[in-house]
Amino acid sequence: MNSMGFPSVFAILLLFIGTVKATRVIFSGMNFTMFCPWDGEWFKNDEKIEGQTELYSLKYNSDNKGLYYCQNGGEKYYFYVKGKVCENCTELDATLVLLVMMVDGLGTALLMILIYRCTKKKSSAGPTYSSKAPAHSGGRAPPVPSPDYEQLNTHTRSQDTYSIVNRTG
Known part of the structure; x- marks a missing residue:
């Protein structure tokens, strides 16, 4: 695994763990519900609130955000509730x-x-061959050592800007 892979996997794992823990408080519409791992008494800011049950549901507004916990004997399970809700969400x-x-x-x-x-091209992979040889027009070509194909003389050429021949090979 490369050096960048480990931090990415670690970050995803932490996000997954955080998501699993965050499902103990669920917002739905204008309401929220908290789930306690056991039947216990519910408290908000150290003041006891109704009932002894595993879940506590309430309509959310700015007055009921804050620290909640459920208690069974000496064990406490804490919730901090703060969210955004809307009617048509x-x-x-x-x-x-x-x-x-x-x-x-x-x-x-x-x-x-x-x-x-x-x-993709619709042709076959191999070269295609014609059944007849190509026709030659205009007769025979001049012999190779012909004056028509001699090199240009650099002393007799014009020295204008665009008359210079550049050789590339």
Whole structure:
């Protein structure tokens, strides 16, 4: 594993652990519900509140944010409640977001494969040969050591800007 992989995996693990712990308080619409691991008494800022039960639900507003805990004997389980709520809010499930991202990636990959296959050349891999030889027009070419193909004389050429021949090889 490379050096960047370990911190990434560690950060994802911490986020997952934090998410699991955070599910003990659930906001839904204008309400929130706290889940205690046992039947116990509920307290807010050291003042006892109603009932002895595993869960406590309440309509959220600015007055009821703060520190809560449930107590069974000497054991206490703490909650700090602070959130934002609205009447018409909808909750977005992380599984749904992950599923949409995966389907989008898969759809993009399939579209790329389809475009690649449709635009690929339709010819065979080997060279194609014609059944007849190509026709020669205009007769024979002059012999190779011909004055028509001699090198240019650098002393008789014009020295203007665009008359210089650059050799590249």
